[in-house]
Amino acid sequence: MGVLLLLRHGQGSMGTADYDQLSELGYRQARLAGLRLARTELTIGQVWCGSLARQQETARAVLAELGRPASDLRTDARLDEYDHLGVMAASMAGDPFASATTPASRRALQTTLDEALHRWIHGGDGYPEPHGAFTARIEAAIANLAALPGVTLAVTSAGVIAVACAQLTGLPAGRWPSLARVMVNTSITKLITGSTGTHLLTFNDHAHLEDDRSLVTYR
Numbered sequence: 413m414g415v416l417l418l419l420r421h422g423q424g425s426m427g428t429a430d431y432d433q434l435s436e437l438g439y440r441q442a443r444l445a446g447l448r449l450a451r452t453e454l455t456i457g458q459v460w461c462g463s464l465a466r467q468q469e470t471a472r473a474v475l476a477e478l479g480r481p482a483s484d485l486r487t488d489a490r491l492d493e494y495d496h497l498g499v500m501a502a503s504m505a506g507d508p509f510a511s512a513t514t515p516a517s518r519r520a521l522q523t524t525l526d527e528a529l530h531r532w533i534h535g536g537d538g539y540p541e542p543h544g545a546f547t548a549r550i551e552a553a554i555a556n557l558a559a560l561p562g563v564t565l566a567v568t569s570a571g572v573i574a575v576a577c578a579q580l581t582g583l584p585a586g587r588w589p590s591l592a593r594v595m596v597n598t599s600i601t602k603l604i605t606g607s608t609g610t611h612l613l614t615f616n617d618h619a620h621l622e623d624d625r626s627l628v629t630y631r
Contacts, residue, residue, distance in 0.1 A: 414605040415563045421470040442470040445598040446477025448620035461567035462491035471567040490553035493569035498540040500528045558610045570595040
């Protein structure tokens with residue numbers, strides 16, 4: 413039986429010029445996730461991540477807690493998140509994540525993002541990556557990683573994990589954003605693969621953060 417652990421990246425730098433960097437809290441979350449994985453009985457074989465900075469920074473922090481070199485990290489761009497700027501371009505100019513500096517502005521951003529995702533999912537034109545291409549690359553990447561023997565860790569993003577879980581549980585293609593919306597930074601989702609295929613075992617497990625409520629973030 414193969415085990416695939418999908419780890420969401422740590423908190424990004426919301427409200428700055430470059431969201432695609434871990435915040436100080438994001439690094440702390442990543443280290444705690446690594447400590448948790450180091451204490452389990454699972455022996456992690458391969459470690460993968462996408463090409464985004466927040467994914468790679470999280471993966472390197474986890475590897476350090478596992479006592480492994482950064483050179484063990486393998487990259488697969490199919491694990492990258494959807495292009496949020498491309499998806500939201502029709503709704504607002506500039507980088508909306510950079511201007512989300514207050515609770516009110518972040519709530520407004522979520523509403524705008526939800527509306528933009530709905531248009532993208534339901535066949536809007538002019539996007540850098542069509543929604544069907546996004547879900548197809550995730551399905552292929554997850555199938556490849558799930559087929560590996562032993563325990564594999566993949567550090568990725570909420571949209572990627574949500575699409576994979578929706579596919580595995582038979583949810584309609586347009587329902588994955590509801591899963592992504594509740595996904596905690598550095599939460600762990602576990603898939604198992606055996607003679608009957610690949611199945612979702614646990615979703616959005618963030619027990620390593622629950623001793624301190626301030627560690628539980630969603631962006």
